[in-house]
Amino acid sequence: MKCPACGHRPTRVLDSRATEDEEAIRRRRECGTCGYRFTTYERAESKTLVVIKKDGRREAYDPDKILAGMVKACEKRPIPLETLEQITQEIEDELRRLPTRQVSSGLIGEKVLERLRRLDEVAYVRFASVNREFEDARRFVEEVATLTQEREAK
Numbered sequence: 814m815k816c817p818a819c820g821h822r823p824t825r826v827l828d829s830r831a832t833e834d835e836e837a838i839r840r841r842r843e844c845g846t847c848g849y850r851f852t853t854y855e856r857a858e859s860k861t862l863v864v865i866k867k868d869g870r871r872e873a874y875d876p877d878k879i880l881a882g883m884v885k886a887c888e889k890r891p892i893p894l895e896t897l898e899q900i901t902q903e904i905e906d907e908l909r910r911l912p913t914r915q916v917s918s919g920l921i922g923e924k925v926l927e928r929l930r931r932l933d934e935v936a937y938v939r940f941a942s943v944n945r946e947f948e949d950a951r952r953f954v955e956e957v958a959t960l961t962q963e964r965e966a967k
């Protein structure tokens with residue numbers, strides 16, 4: 814397992830236990846090189862998620878892609894990597910509770926946006942503009958206006 818902070822391996826497992834729903838093994842790991850601690854989840858492959866892209870192509874669900882997209886959007890923002898890892902896991906859990914194994918990339922994008930919106934305005938706007946999950950530019954402008962109003966109301 815590669816360390817998400819410095820990219821080195823190996824990492825040491827500090828703790829292993831089943832998640833509450835007993836559908837996964839949660840492992841707490843520590844990097845032997847930089848000491849960074851992170852959590853991984855190991856699941857049976859029985860319920861492989863398939864992502865349907867906007868152009869109709871299908872690909873295997875990859876949580877690393879979601880995480881990478883958020884890390885990019887949160888560049889130079891005061892958000893710990895651990896928070897983004899948690900969000901990635903939350904989204905995956907939600908997707909796995911759906912009655913289908915096929916999810917649209919748009920739905921995943923919406924879920925990411927929903928969380929970034931609460932977390933960090935700048936990251937939210939960045940993610941939205943990069944991933945173009947908004948149907949049109951007008952809706953995007955409305956969203957930004959709403960955020961501004963909410964901030965001023967505080």
Ligand SMILES: [Zn+2]
Pocket residue numbers: 816817818819820821844845846847848849
């Ligand atoms: Zn490391």
